[in-house]
Each structure stands twice: as structure tokens, then as C-alpha cells.
Amino acid sequence: MKLDFEYGHGLMCAELPDSTDVFIPGETVPDPPCLPQDMESLMEATRTSVRNPIGMPPLSELAHKGSKVTIVIPDIVKGGCQPTSHRKVSIRVILEELYAAGVEKKDILLIFSNGLHPRATVPEARQILGDELFNEFYHTGQITSHDSEDYDHLVDLGCTKRGDRVIMNKYVYDSDVAILIGHTQGNPYGGYSGGYKHCSTGITHWRSIATHHVPDVMHRKDFTPVSGHSLMRTKFDEIGMHMETCMGKKFFCCDAVLDTCSRQIAIYSGYAREMMPVSWEVADKRTYVPWAEKKYDVMVFGMPQNFHYGDGMGTNPIQMMQALSAQVIRHRRVMSDHCVIICSSICNGFFHDERWPYLRELHDMFQHDYMNILPDMNRYGEYFATNEAYIRKYRFANAFHPFHGFSMMSCGHIAELNTAAIYIVGAQEPGIARSMGLKTRATFEEALEDAKKKFVGPNPNILALPKTYKLSAVHLCMKDEAYDGYNGCGA
Numbered sequence: 001m002k003l004d005f006e007y008g009h010g011l012m013c014a015e016l017p018d019s020t021d022v023f024i025p026g027e028t029v030p031d032p033p034c035l036p037q038d039m040e041s042l043m044e045a046t047r048t049s050v051r052n053p054i055g056m057p058p059l060s061e062l063a064h065k066g067s068k069v070t071i072v073i074p075d076i077v078k079g080g081c082q083p084t085s086h087r088k089v090s091i092r093v094i095l096e097e098l099y100a101a102g103v104e105k106k107d108i109l110l111i112f113s114n115g116l117h118p119r120a121t122v123p124e125a126r127q128i129l130g131d132e133l134f135n136e137f138y139h140t141g142q143i144t145s146h147d148s149e150d151y152d153h154l155v156d157l158g159c160t161k162r163g164d165r166v167i168m169n170k171y172v173y174d175s176d177v178a179i180l181i182g183h184t185q186g187n188p189y190g191g192y193s194g195g196y197k198h199c200s201t202g203i204t205h206w207r208s209i210a211t212h213h214v215p216d217v218m219h220r221k222d223f224t225p226v227s228g229h230s231l232m233r234t235k236f237d238e239i240g241m242h243m244e245t246c247m248g249k250k251f252f253c254c255d256a257v258l259d260t261c262s263r264q265i266a267i268y269s270g271y272a273r274e275m276m277p278v279s280w281e282v283a284d285k286r287t288y289v290p291w292a293e294k295k296y297d298v299m300v301f302g303m304p305q306n307f308h309y310g311d312g313m314g315t316n317p318i319q320m321m322q323a324l325s326a327q328v329i330r331h332r333r334v335m336s337d338h339c340v341i342i343c344s345s346i347c348n349g350f351f352h353d354e355r356w357p358y359l360r361e362l363h364d365m366f367q368h369d370y371m372n373i374l375p376d377m378n379r380y381g382e383y384f385a386t387n388e389a390y391i392r393k394y395r396f397a398n399a400f401h402p403f404h405g406f407s408m409m410s411c412g413h414i415a416e417l418n419t420a421a422i423y424i425v426g427a428q429e430p431g432i433a434r435s436m437g438l439k440t441r442a443t444f445e446e447a448l449e450d451a452k453k454k455f456v457g458p459n460p461n462i463l464a465l466p467k468t469y470k471l472s473a474v475h476l477c478m479k480d481e482a483y484d485g486y487n488g489c490g491a
Contacts, residue, residue, distance in 0.1 A: 110137055184276075367435060
């Protein structure tokens with residue numbers, strides 16, 4: 001069979017055996033039905049959720065005239081930007097509730113929870129919020145991005161009982177009402193976005209993120225395959241609850257379970273600790289898909305140049321490794337122990353130095369003989385994370401924070417740990433792929449023939465995953481092993 005896979009800014013065709021199984025999120029197994037997508041219906045569904053929160057009082061009781069309110073919003077990476085996106089709808093509903101409770105517009109601050117991601121640009125802010133909300137708050141200085149290096153607007157909350165450092169956004173800490181707009185969307189880091197993951201990664205300092213986005217946490221058996229019961233997930237929740245204890249208030253969460261196209265399946269509001277399990281129960285039906293009838297020896301997919309973290313993610317070698325590992329984390333339950341990955345990538349040497357100014361230096365360091373595996377790089381985490389030149393680019397030049405690269409490397413090693421080999425097809429600079437320990441071939445067909453000879457035998461079970469980086473991913477499970485929260489997670 002002929003299939004097209006993402007490649008650079010276009011597609012590359014592969015001729016695969018007719019026995020190949022194909023899975024496309026939302027198509028091969030349909031998502032649960034989404035809510036009606038007209039604005040009126042979504043506003044009403046969101047309003048019902050906000051007025052009936054789980055585990056805490058509604059905003060009408062939490063807020064009043066004089067209340068200082070922060071509304072924390074995911075950055076451009078997640079959640080969709082269509083006119084009916086959860087962010088656009090829920091913010092509007094929440095503002096209605098706040099105004100009705102007597103809160104004045106001047107006392108509301110919108111904060112993008114970008115964590116170690118670049119601060120939102122003005123066009124991105126407009127895209128996320130829509131023209132109406134943007135114009136309502138931007139010109140009065142009531143839209144900002146979290147800055148994990150702005151020590152005038154950070155507060156050190158000490159450590160969790162586990163000893164994890166918690167440094168959080170001071171605007172949120174000081175507010176009378178702190179609202180988290182989130183997405184219950186499948187995530188290889190801890191199962192789902194939203195809830196406490198939102199605050200523990202989105203409005204913290206790099207030292208807080210360094211308590212969980214590191215090899216000691218990411219290379220455990222409970223991390224791969226993805227699970228909502230990993231140590232990473234536990235740390236997210238502990239950090240979020242520690243914030244609440246120190247603030248003397250609970251976050252008011254409004255999370256939407258999203259489908260493949262970022263449409264709302266369901267909306268839940270309230271206290272994260274009690275709301276997340278309810279939200280996840282619905283999200284599991286879309287995210288953990290018991291579909292596979294056999295283990296696969298070969299996984300085939302394509303990597304575009306521009307996805308998730310932005311242009312260059314599919315060409316920058318360290319970001320490429322993270323992206324490869326994300327698929328392994330999601331689908332490890334259906335992979336054989338000798339599984340091979342075959343992935344198209346233009347791999348043309350484009351590092352996007354403005355976006356990731358430190359990754360070229362990290363890549364060059366990795367080529368030395370004292371750097372055998374990606375986690376060997378983590379000894380330099382603090383050195384890079386405190387580099388003033390890189391920090392200034394994060395703060396003022398739309399770059400990722402330098403510690404972000406170390407979470408990428410920690411994740412990137414997972415692909416090496418869980419595969420027999422990884423082939424990059426169509427690399428324009430094959431030496432870059434080889435510098436990360438990857439094999440290169442010109443075509444999918446050549447890569448498959450080589451894999452048959454060396455790793456998987458003449459008749460491998462093949463799984464093709466077109467659009468895997470273009471659509472919101474699922475986490476594949478064996479057909480007779482529906483996900484129960486623990487199976488396959490090594491807990």
C-alpha cells in the first residue's frame with residue numbers, strides 16, 4: 001500500500017506491505033462525540049460547568065467587588081485557536097461570572113502560562129484570545145506572560161514534603177482568586193495536560209521544573225508507557241497542592257476534555273484534586289485506545305518541520321529526539337521488545353537558533369566521547385540554565401529558556417531505551433541524524449529492508465501512523481487490555 005507521511009513542509013510517499021496496519025487519531029477509531037460547536041451552546045455548557053464546580057464554591061461566592069483575579073491561560077502550544085476554542089469561550093463565561101459578582105475589570109489580569117516556553121508574542125496573544133478579548137485587555141496592560149526569570153514577580157514557597165522546590169508566579173500568588181483555564185488532552189508527560197500540571201509547569205521557575213523534567217523521573221518504569229500514576233504526575237499534583245496550601249486558596253480550574261481537533265467533549269470546573277479524576281474518566285475514552293490486536297515490530301511515521309514547539313522542531317536534532325520519544329511513550333504498550341522506528345524527516349541542519357539559541361552548543365557538546373547518552377548532558381543543566389545571555393534571549397527575544405533543552409534530552413533518551421533502532425528517512429544532512437545515534441536511509445523502502453535483515457525478520461508486524469504530529473495524539477493499547485490507570489505503567 002502507498003501512504004503519505006509528513007516531511008519538511010510537504011509529504012513523502014512510502015510503499016509499505018499490504019499487511020501494514022494504519023492508525024489515524026479520530027479516524028480509525030472515532031472520538032467520543034464533541035459538544036455542539038456553535039458559540040451559544042458552548043457558552044451554555046461552560047456556564048453550567050463554572051456555576052457547578054466540583055469540590056469548591058462557585059465564582060459567585062469566591063469573588064466580590066475589590067477582588068484581585070488572575071486568569072491563567074495555556075500558551076500557543078496547546079488547545080486550539082479556533083473561534084470556539086475552550087480558551088476563548090471559558091474566559092468569556094468566567095468574565096461574565098466575575099462581573100456579576102462585582103469584580104471590576106481593572107482588577108483582572110490574564111497570564112499566559114508559558115513556563116519555560118517563549119513569552120507570547122502580540123500576534124500569538126491575539127490568536128489565542130481572539131480580537132475581542134485581546135482588544136479588551138491588551139491596551140490597558142492586563143495581558144502578560146509568565147516570566148520564570150522575573151524575580152520581582154516570583155515567590156519562593158520552599159519545598160514540598162518530598163523536597164521539591166516550588167517557586168511560582170507572584171501575580172497568581174497575590175491574587176484573591178486564581179483561575180486555571182486548562183485542557184484535558186493526552187500528554188506523554190504525566191498523562192494529561194490541565195489540572196495541577198498546568199500550574200506546576202506553566203507558572204513556575206526552572207528549578208521547580210527541574211524537580212520532575214529530569215532523567216531520575218523520566219527514565220523510571222512508571223513513565224513509559226504514559227500513565228497518570230507516574231512519579232512525574234505525582235510531583236505535578238504535590239507541587240500544585242503545595243501552592244494552594246501556601247496561597248491559602250484553591251485554584252479554580254476550568255478544564256475541557258478535547259478531541260482530535262481540539263473541540264470540547266466535556267467541560268469540568270472546580271478543585272483540581274477532585275475535578276481531575278472526573279475529567280480523566282471521560283478523557284480516557286478518547287485518549288487510551290484499546291485497538292491493537294498484536295505487538296508491532298515496526299512503527300512508521302513522518303515528522304514535519306513545524307509542529308508543537310514551532311518551526312524547526314522537526315529538524316533540530318534534540319527536538320527530533322524528543323518528538324520520537326513522545327511516540328514511544330504514548331505507544332509503548334503496542335510495541336514489541338525489538339521494535340524499530342522508521343520516520344521521515346527533512347533533517348536539513350535548521351536549528352532555529354533564535355528560538356533555541358543554546359541547542360546547537362548542546363548538540364556540539366554531545367559529540368564528545370565523554371557524552372555517550374543524552375542524560376550525560378544533564379550535568380550541565382545548571383550551567384546553561386543560569387547563562388545570562390540565554391536567559392536574556394528567553395526574556396526578551398522570544399526564545400525558549402535554556403533549561404528547556406535538558407527536559408528535551410531527558411525525554412529524547414527514551415526512544416533509545418525502548419527501540420532496537422531508529423531510521424531517519426530523507427535526511428538532507430544525514431550526519432546530523434547519525435550524530436544522535438540514528439540510522440539514515442534515502443527511502444522508507446530501503447529502511448524497512450535494512451530493518452528486516454538486522455532487527456525484525458522478514459515478516460514484521462508494521463504500524464503506520466500518518467498525521468501523528470499533526471493531530472492530537474492518542475495512547476494506543478492492546479485490544480484486550482483496556483487502560484485502567486495502571487496497566488503497563490510498571491507501577
